[in-house]
Amino acid sequence: MRPRFFASMILVCLLACSSAPALAYTVHLDGVVNATWSDNPTTYLYVAHADSSGYYYQWNYGTGTLPWTSRQNLVDDLGDNVLNNAGNIPVGDWKVESGGDPFHPSSTIMKTLALTAGTYTLRLTSDSEAYNLKSYQWPNETPADLNVWNAYVEILAVYKNDTNESFQFGGYTGYWQTNEADALAYYRANVDNKKITLAYDADLFFYINDWNTVDNAKSVTLEIVPLPGSLALLGPGLAMLLAGNFWRRKRG
Known part of the structure; x- marks a missing residue:
């Protein structure tokens, strides 16, 4: 094998690998432990x-x-x-x-994750549950008050420049369903792959927004995937160009 060919193939492999999907982060939120109202932290x-x-x-x-x-x-x-x-x-x-x-x-109620500035895709993990905001019938309620299934997640980004920004994965009105299967199906069809852009490096705080948490059940799990940077996006094109040049030389 000629040295030039060997070097070209190494470069092709490195560039191809640089375009592979970025590392995904997961955040698991329990419907009771990680739920709060109006970002009360304790x-x-x-x-x-x-x-x-x-x-x-x-x-x-x-x-x-x-x-x-x-x-x-x-x-x-x-x-x-x-x-x-x-x-x-x-x-x-x-x-x-x-x-x-x-x-x-x-x-501590909220889950935290430190991320660098950039754009991220949010979606439910393949094994995510939905949570029930009304799994218990209080003495002054009826069975009709039960079963409010959702996968809504509130996200607070605290930037390193001491400013902050709020993001939502889903919502309440128009999003919740009367059973878990329908809630998951709705989110996978209408909310998954939502994109958020962080203007600066930030600490993210994830929580379920609910005013009474002790009657909740189950959980939700998010996957957060950073979009590849511009250099990584150039990888496939450069790799194909180098490979094409090699095969043209070989045939010539």
Whole structure:
């Protein structure tokens, strides 16, 4: 084998490899642990007035021990319209607001990923689930309130220049379905391969946007693929050109 041919073939292989699909990142979000409302970053549980006029009880991570050990323990305590475990607080019509899993609390709700500036494609992984935002029937609800299946992910990009930008994979209104199969089918047909562009290097924070997380179930998993840079995109063309030149020389 002639040295010139050998060198050409090495260059062809290197350029072809440079155009291979970029490394994909995956982010898995649990429907309870990684869900919060309005980007509240730490675990919390509130018992609120049903008309949203205020709160009977508020607990945030780091402010002491939550007086209930499970969702059912909380519901049982509310059975007589008194928060017995929280100092015998009387309540009227109530609702629960929560973020993360307050019964197994953590200082961090969101998943994070550091990415460089550029354009990225977002899609569900092949084995991703959808999550159910209403898997539990509260005492003041009916079966018709159950089954709100979605794969919506909220993304906050905090840039290195101290600015930020929000992105959404999917949404709520018009996106959720009454069963998991339909939710996944809708997202794969209408949302997969969404592109986002990061103006600068950034830390990305991923979370499920929901005002009451303790009645959720299952999860969602995203794949984030960086689009190849301009040099990588030139790879196939240059490789074919070099290969063509070699075969013309060989035939000549």
